[in-house]
Amino acid sequence: xxxxxxxxxxxxxxxxxxxxxxxxxxxxxxxxxxxxxxxxxxxxxxxxxxxxxxxxxxxxxxxxxxxxxxxxxxxxxxxxxxxxxxxxxxxxxxxxxxxxxxxxxxxxxxxxxxxxxxxxxxxxxxxxxxxxxxxxxxxxxxxxxxxxxxxxxxxxxxxxxxxxxxxxxxxxxxxxxxxxxxxxxxxxxxxxxxxxxxxxxxxxxxxxxxxxxxxxxxxxxxxxxxxxxxxxxxxxxxxxxxxxxxxxxxxxxxxxxxxxxxxxxxxxxxxxxxxxxxxxxxxxxxxxxxxxxxxxxxxxxxxxxxxxxxxxxxxxxxxxxxxxxxxxxxxxxxxxxxxxxxxxxxxxxxxxxxxxxxxxxxx
Amino acid sequence: xxxxxxxxxxxxxxxxxxxxxxxxxxxxxxxxxxxxxxxxxxxxxxxxxxxxxxxxxxxxxxxxxxxxxxxxxxxxxxxxxxxxxxxxxxxxxxxxxxxxxxxxxxxxxxxxxxxxxxxxxxxxxxxxxxxxxxxxxxxxxxxxxxxxxxxxxxxxxxxxxxxxxxxxxxxxxxxxxxxxxxxxxxxxxxxxxxxxxxxxxxxxxxxxxxxxxxxxxxxxxxxxxxxxxxxxxxxxxxxxxxxxxxxxxxxxxxxxxxxxxxxxxxxxxxxxxx
Ligand SMILES: Nc1ncnc2c1ncn2[C@@H]1O[C@H](COP(=O)(O)OP(=O)(O)OP(=O)(O)O)[C@@H](O)[C@H]1O
Ligand SMILES: [Mg+2]
Numbered sequence: 001x002x003x004x005x006x007x008x009x010x011x012x013x014x015x016x017x018x019x020x021x022x023x024x025x026x027x028x029x030x031x032x033x034x035x036x037x038x039x040x041x042x043x044x045x046x047x048x049x050x051x052x053x054x055x056x057x058x059x060x061x062x063x064x065x066x067x068x069x070x071x072x073x074x075x076x077x078x079x080x081x082x083x084x085x086x087x088x089x090x091x092x093x094x095x096x097x098x099x100x101x102x103x104x105x106x107x108x109x110x111x112x113x114x115x116x117x118x119x120x121x122x123x124x125x126x127x128x129x130x131x132x133x134x135x136x137x138x139x140x141x142x143x144x145x146x147x148x149x150x151x152x153x154x155x156x157x158x159x160x161x162x163x164x165x166x167x168x169x170x171x172x173x174x175x176x177x178x179x180x181x182x183x184x185x186x187x188x189x190x191x192x193x194x195x196x197x198x199x200x201x202x203x204x205x206x207x208x209x210x211x212x213x214x215x216x217x218x219x220x221x222x223x224x225x226x227x228x229x230x231x232x233x234x235x236x237x238x239x240x241x242x243x244x245x246x247x248x249x250x251x252x253x254x255x256x257x258x259x260x261x262x263x264x265x266x267x268x269x270x271x272x273x274x275x276x277x278x279x280x281x282x283x284x285x286x287x288x289x290x291x292x293x294x295x296x297x298x299x300x301x302x303x304x305x306x307x308x309x310x311x312x313x314x315x316x317x318x319x320x321x322x323x324x325x326x327x328x329x330x331x332x333x334x335x336x337x338x339x340x341x342x343x344x345x346x347x348x349x350x351x352x353x354x355x356x357x358x359x360x361x362x363x
Numbered sequence: 364x365x366x367x368x369x370x371x372x373x374x375x376x377x378x379x380x381x382x383x384x385x386x387x388x389x390x391x392x393x394x395x396x397x398x399x400x401x402x403x404x405x406x407x408x409x410x411x412x413x414x415x416x417x418x419x420x421x422x423x424x425x426x427x428x429x430x431x432x433x434x435x436x437x438x439x440x441x442x443x444x445x446x447x448x449x450x451x452x453x454x455x456x457x458x459x460x461x462x463x464x465x466x467x468x469x470x471x472x473x474x475x476x477x478x479x480x481x482x483x484x485x486x487x488x489x490x491x492x493x494x495x496x497x498x499x500x501x502x503x504x505x506x507x508x509x510x511x512x513x514x515x516x517x518x519x520x521x522x523x524x525x526x527x528x529x530x531x532x533x534x535x536x537x538x539x540x541x542x543x544x545x546x547x548x549x550x551x552x553x554x555x556x557x558x559x560x561x562x563x564x565x566x567x568x569x570x571x572x573x574x575x576x577x578x579x580x581x582x583x584x585x586x587x588x589x590x591x592x593x594x595x596x597x598x599x600x601x602x603x604x605x606x607x608x609x610x611x612x613x614x615x616x617x618x619x620x621x622x623x624x625x626x627x628x629x630x631x632x633x634x635x636x637x
Binding site: 226229230231233234236237239240241243244245246247248249250251252254255258 | 443445465466467470471475476478482484485486487491494495496501502503506507508509551555
């Protein structure tokens with residue numbers, strides 16, 4: 001506990017305990033109680049919670065680059081979507097002969113396009129471990145190449161934010177095209193099973209919720225450790241005075257690249273956990289708006305705290321679920337308004353507010 | 364005996380007075396440690412440095428004075444790689460061409476700087492500020508797994524004492540006074556164990572006592588390191604300088620002892636005539 005600086009940190013500890021309860025108690029309840037018992041959570045609740053946890057993981061990844069390193073990356077959704085596609089490709093290949101066309105090798109959409117063989121970049125995705133590797137590798141490599149070019153030429157601030165938006169927009173357009181071989185507009189869906197489990201089954205949903213929770217907790221602790229290392233302090237220093245850090249002998253671009261790639265990999269993992277729980281991945285996940293939303297989660301929760309990102313992601317998405325159920329047309333306006341209000345009145349987000357309350361109650 | 368043994372194994376003998384000149388390694392056996400020749404920098408046509416030449420010797424404590432806008436800070440920008448000159452040569456010793464390497468490489472080679480506007484990391488504690496500055500392997504993975512050893516901790520504590528911030532050890536640098544930030548930045552300079560220290564206006568915002576301690580500190584470092592101090596406060600300059608360089612409109616106006624330059628009619632003209 002001391003190592004990751006949790007002992008003194010009430011909010012962080014509370015968030016961890018809450019996460020652990022959600023990810024263990026709910027699946028356990030569903031496992032031991034019959035379907036009609038009040039202790040039994042519906043399949044819908046379970047997968048919605050699982051989805052929130054993957055969003056929390058995504059928010060966490062953005063907080064690392066934005067909250068700690070000051071890089072306002074507006075393309076985080078692209079890494080999430082790429083991780084999602086990698087997992088989706090594995091799930092597609094698991095379908096096998098159970099597709100509409102019954103082709104043992106080709107996914108339905110390829111048969112529909114009259115393709116005769118599997119494109120080379122689909123090879124290997126029948127192997128779960130290979131797919132998992134790609135979940136982190138593809139976002140990681142893209143972030144590396146992109147970051148290398150951007151950080152070395154010292155692109156910062158608004159310019160960097162704009163080109164990250166351009167990146168995710170370019171991917172959106174590319175993945176829309178049928179010829180790309182990722183299912184075009186419809187994306188990848190109609191999954192049947194994951195590691196031998198029926199993808200619709202309650203057991204798998206409960207398991208996925210648990211895995212999402214455990215991953216989130218593990219990554220949260222890892223990030224806590226990370227920001228408390230010397231590298232974490234260098235990164236914070238870069239956020240506050242980038243050029244000064246160079247004169248201390250640190251290669252700022254390499255540190256930015258490191259944290260950017262690391263965070264892209266986390267986003268990829270989040271995407272991979274998201275896809276089996278919602279049952280689909282399509283190009284809309286690359287939408288520039290999605291990436292902006294992530295920034296809003298983190299801003300509302302409170303940036304530069306890690307748990308703020310988790311709180312923000314879960315609260316905003318819960319409100320989204322509720323509000324879009326009631327009045328879908330007002331959701332974006334509400335989100336925009338809340339964002340503006342938080343930026344003006346709560347620059348440190350909800351976490352900042354909680355911290356102040358805690359301090360007041362102490363004194 | 365040692366040399367003989369090493370030769371047996373085909374290794375290069377390491378003689379302490381080092382006869383080998385290694386490209387990219389500091390070599391100051393002949394001539395100055397810092398060597399600027401005919402350096403010009405212009406901003407939108409305005410010449411901040413105008414064919415300036417300057418030589419700093421190893422172990423020297425040099426003061427630079429000059430009216431506002433004379434180009435003192437720009438000179439430090441050129442040496443540390445922040446600004447690239449339009450023309451001229453800038454060498455560190457005989458072998459390191461400072462125009463070929465970037466800011467972190469220059470810092471690692473041993474030229475470190477205190478900025479005119481104190482620039483410490485407000486979000487970090489005093490201790491952490493010094494830890495970041497500490498001479499170490501500053502690559503990413505090495506930084507990630509970096510652990511201070513006892514000796515390094517002692518060194519940081521010792522520097523904290525030197526700069527009189529022991530009481531604020533674990534406080535955020537953001538809450539320090541202007542003078543304390545200046546001290547902290549000087550401490551960060553010391554942590555880097557530089558061969559050349561460039562100190563831009565160190566005493567702004569300091570109390571009388573602090574100023575005296577700064578003078579003592581700089582004097583005590585003389586000989587071990589080359590130090591270039593830019594300062595407007597003439598009394599302070601007189602208290603530390605053996606050699607003073609006067610800059611004016613981007614060039615060296617004159618050099619000499621404090622008395623010499625103060626009695627130089629051109630200097631008087633520059634300071635009084637504007
Ligand atoms: N980045 C820049 N762009 C444009 N002009 C600049 C820039 N940096 C410096 N200058 C100009 O170059 C001239 C020299 O500036 P410099 O900061 O080197 O002066 P200085 O001798 O340090 O003055 P001071 O005593 O006020 O610190 C000034 O006229 C300044 O306005
Ligand atoms: Mg200046």
